[in-house]
Amino acid sequence: MKSFPIVIERGLADAKALQVQTALEYDQKLRQEIIPSCAYGCAHCCHHPFLVTFIEGLLIYRWLANHGYWTAPLRRYLKINRDKTLGLSFEVWVLSNITCPLIGGLNECIAYETRPLHCRVTYSIGEPLMCHPHELGDETRLLPSSETIIGYNIKLQEISKRLEMPTFLVPLSEALLLGERFETNA
Amino acid sequence: MRQMPKICCICEKPFEQGGESYTLTKEEKLTKEAPDELHYCSACIKIMKDRESGAQLLKGLYEMQLRKNGVNGNTARQMSKKLYVKLIELSKPKNLH
Numbered sequence: 675m676k677s678f679p680i681v682i683e684r685g686l687a688d689a690k691a692l693q694v695q696t697a698l699e700y701d702q703k704l705r706q707e708i709i710p711s712c713a714y715g716c717a718h719c720c721h722h723p724f725l726v727t728f729i730e731g732l733l734i735y736r737w738l739a740n741h742g743y744w745t746a747p748l749r750r751y752l753k754i755n756r757d758k759t760l761g762l763s764f765e766v767w768v769l770s771n772i773t774c775p776l777i778g779g780l781n782e783c784i785a786y787e788t789r790p791l792h793c794r795v796t797y798s799i800g801e802p803l804m805c806h807p808h809e810l811g812d813e814t815r816l817l818p819s820s821e822t823i824i825g826y827n828i829k830l831q832e833i834s835k836r837l838e839m840p841t842f843l844v845p846l847s848e849a850l851l852l853g854e855r856f857e858t859n860a
Numbered sequence: 861m862r863q864m865p866k867i868c869c870i871c872e873k874p875f876e877q878g879g880e881s882y883t884l885t886k887e888e889k890l891t892k893e894a895p896d897e898l899h900y901c902s903a904c905i906k907i908m909k910d911r912e913s914g915a916q917l918l919k920g921l922y923e924m925q926l927r928k929n930g931v932n933g934n935t936a937r938q939m940s941k942k943l944y945v946k947l948i949e950l951s952k953p954k955n956l957h
Contacts, residue, residue, distance in 0.1 A: 757912065765871065770913040
């Protein structure tokens, strides 16, 4: 893995620490109030649309590259996913049931250890079947805490500004491909 | 002269550039209210052209409409699944002309 200048490495470490801390605080607060009903192997929420910051994509890209998961087939798949999701409205995205590009066989996330905050704070607290993109409605009991995610993204954007990195939000596949380009050109 | 923006028939957002338009044939135009032309923005046409995502989108839209019209959840799920299977079957390369 390529090392960036110390200022950027520090900023990336800050971003990672922020992600871990936010997820931990959310988890501690949540566990006191509710019991998640998520079942092992259920990946309904891995078909839900969400956007990430460039810096979060860069962190995940580095982890994938470091652990040998950044392969040509994954890159190809990310490009297909990026072409489908970039600029797509959330309503159409959710109904199209597009799988997260990081979902591997047996519905397991290949980047589980470093997954985005959005995935870390999404829990089912009702019937998991109702989390399917085509079932989302009044009966869905899902906890994606938008307040936590928005607050986190604002803080990440502040770190990005400090590092003179892009602050926009993009689909995960695009963020990962941008991360690769950034590291290659750095 | 500036062109009037077209409205995407899937996401209902206006767009000026890119995308595709299709003129409906008499057979396709089942009701008087149906428009003569259907416009798809570039993001939605990509989904529609993908065999899996396109079928999933139509399945989702169909299921949503059925529920809106009072069909119960299980029936809506089964009916839309049937539509999905049919769409996948019809979009097999050997069935496309």
